[in-house]
């Protein structure tokens with residue numbers, strides 16, 4: 218484990234609202250550094266809302282998010298459907314933008330950056346796509362490129378919203394392996410998951426959102442299938458209705 222595991226993320230009596238609508242109340246907990254925390258819950262339970270608050274993009278209606286990770290080391294991968302990837306940019310250019318938060322967007326890249334970018338694309342099996350425009354990628358190829366950007370950024374805190382939706386099984390296997398390596402290297406990962414198999418393979422901790430409240434669930438509870446059905450609206454290997 219690296220020294221980055223000292224990063225700190227705490228949720229303290231958090232109240233979150235969208236407009237005038239209360240979404241979550243009394244959310245508490247320490248997100249374990251260097252662990253993979255899964256956020257689960259039905260459509261509309263507040264998973265994206267909680268992610269927005271952790272990223273500092275939604276001001277809490279009450280309570281606090283205490284986060285020691287500097288903003289340039291926080292990365293957020295939104296749901297694929299929310300992304301506009303028609304921007305004329307190649308895979309390599311996208312991966313390289315991961316250096317912008319720490320290096321700056323206007324300075325240009327040096328040989329070290331290009332070497333690192335090439336290594337990352339090789340790890341993700343997308344070297345052959347380096348010069349392919351983003352608009353010409355499959356869902357899985359696009360997701361690998363986006364994860365490549367977060368590796369380039371050396372994110373200490375990585376939040377992912379349903380990263381395996383519309384993604385082929387080879388890509389899922391590669392991304393699960395890379396995410397586990399990132400966590401082992403000290404990255405704190407929070408990930409919205411809807412598939413029981415992905416949950417079992419990845420989650421070190423589980424935060425379940427249900428009825429406006431959050432409850433920490435031991436991953437061992439999954440094995441005993443003790444979770445209330447309304448909180449886990451999926452069955453083994455099946456995507457929920459909100460996953461296109």
Ligand SMILES: Nc1ncnc2c1ncn2[C@@H]1O[C@H](COP(=O)(O)OP(=O)(O)OP(=O)(O)O)[C@@H](O)[C@H]1O
Pocket residue numbers: 235236238240258259260261262263264265266267459
């Ligand atoms: N910009 C917004 N304005 C008003 N209400 C919103 C807004 N965004 C979300 N909501 C509402 O807040 C609640 C929580 O939404 P959120 O997107 O956080 O749920 P979710 O658990 O991520 O759902 P899903 O699994 O469908 O992505 C829902 O009732 C939703 O309708």
